[in-house]
Amino acid sequence: MKTKQIDAREEKDLAKILKPAAKAITEGKLVLMPTETVYGLAANALDSQAVKSIFIAKGRAQDNPLIVHIADFSMLDNLVEEIGEIEQKLMNVFWPGPLTIILKKKDIIPSVTSAGLDTVGIRMPSNQIARVLIQQAKVPIAAPSANISGRPSGTNLADIRQEFEGKVAYRIDGGECDIGLESTVVRVIDKKVHILRPGKITAEQIAKVTGDVVIDKHVLGKIEKDEIIRSPGMKYRHYAPKTKCMLIYGTDKEKMIKYINQQIQANPNSLVIGRKENLPYYQTDKKLELGTTLEEISKNIFTLLRKVDTYQVDIALIEGVEKQGLGLAIMNRLLRACEYNYIEIL
Numbered sequence: 001m002k003t004k005q006i007d008a009r010e011e012k013d014l015a016k017i018l019k020p021a022a023k024a025i026t027e028g029k030l031v032l033m034p035t036e037t038v039y040g041l042a043a044n045a046l047d048s049q050a051v052k053s054i055f056i057a058k059g060r061a062q063d064n065p066l067i068v069h070i071a072d073f074s075m076l077d078n079l080v081e082e083i084g085e086i087e088q089k090l091m092n093v094f095w096p097g098p099l100t101i102i103l104k105k106k107d108i109i110p111s112v113t114s115a116g117l118d119t120v121g122i123r124m125p126s127n128q129i130a131r132v133l134i135q136q137a138k139v140p141i142a143a144p145s146a147n148i149s150g151r152p153s154g155t156n157l158a159d160i161r162q163e164f165e166g167k168v169a170y171r172i173d174g175g176e177c178d179i180g181l182e183s184t185v186v187r188v189i190d191k192k193v194h195i196l197r198p199g200k201i202t203a204e205q206i207a208k209v210t211g212d213v214v215i216d217k218h219v220l221g222k223i224e225k226d227e228i229i230r231s232p233g234m235k236y237r238h239y240a241p242k243t244k245c246m247l248i249y250g251t252d253k254e255k256m257i258k259y260i261n262q263q264i265q266a267n268p269n270s271l272v273i274g275r276k277e278n279l280p281y282y283q284t285d286k287k288l289e290l291g292t293t294l295e296e297i298s299k300n301i302f303t304l305l306r307k308v309d310t311y312q313v314d315i316a317l318i319e320g321v322e323k324q325g326l327g328l329a330i331m332n333r334l335l336r337a338c339e340y341n342y343i344e345i346l
């Protein structure tokens with residue numbers, strides 16, 4: 001299949017230019033679709049053959065369920081059983097936006113989509129291109145992050161073009177993703193919101209709406225043998241470059257910089273990924289800029305992780321951030337990228 005590209009970046013009449021891509025979705029083909037979080041590998045969520053081809057194109061484990069994207073509330077009733085009061089509140093406040101809510105699914109959702117679970121993660125994205133594509137296709141769209149499984153998620157087309165060349169009917173260029181990290185995934189258990197995957201919608205924001213929030217222990221912790229896993233995706237190696245990575249964080253910035261410089265001294269063939277303002281202090285010429293604010297860092301992370309292996313260094317030393325607000329999501333991705341090789345400087 002020859003992949004065609006649609007440039008939707010400056011486009012006013014989205015309905016018109018997205019028509020062929022929407023048609024491809026209804027024909028069971030795959031499309032690379034921008035969202036406000038990361039790019040998605042999109043297919044008709046109700047078509048089990050199409051969904052199977054997502055798993056094949058990504059090399060994704062079959063027990064890792066897909067998130068189903070809708071354009072408006074009218075699509076929801078058909079997909080899920082009764083919606084609880086807390087879930088309804090979350091939808092009212094955070095949709096459209098980067099929040100995925102786990103709900104009891106109806107039979108119309110094929111078991112490949114939900115990986116055999118009786119629940120499904122639903123999200124209503126705010127990105128206009130994604131919304132118009134779903135509206136035009138008139139079906140809910142299953143879309144995991146557009147990356148070969150294990151690799152960092154794609155936040156712009158240039159990063160993922162090659163990975164899906166010939167495997168998708170269309171790639172839609174929507175420019176850089178606004179957020180750069182995947183959605184926050186939540187599930188209500190015994191009337192409490194549990195965060196299964198942190199994202200741009202923070203625990204603090206959710207707590208303001210629903211009261212107490214539980215952060216699943218696997219958000220920052222490694223999975224030990226025989227533990228119950230509430231989100232299958234947590235089990236898998238993710239985001240990690242081939243190069244060994246170490247995550248270093250300390251609230252005392254000077255101490256953190258000193259520690260990283262000691263590591264560079266011990267192994268001069270090191271790459272440092274750090275905050276813009278700290279980079280001048282590192283005694284190496286191999287440096288990559290994380291950004292300064294948490295928003296900038298979240299936008300940059302996946303592209304930076306994709307660059308690590310091009311440096312051919314022995315180790316990449318990556319600065320961490322505080323584990324609060326959006327920082328929790330950043331640290332969740334970085335811990336996994338570094339395979340929990342983490343030093344906290346006290």
Ligand code: AMP
Pocket residue numbers: 064065066067102114117119120121143144145182185196197230231232233234
């Ligand atoms: P991705 O599609 O790559 O953004 O990953 C989707 C994430 O959502 C994975 O970590 C899944 O485990 C999680 N997820 C999707 N559906 C469910 C579900 N029904 N229950 C729990 N976690 C889910």
Ligand code: MG
Pocket residue numbers: 144145153
């Ligand atoms: Mg993913």
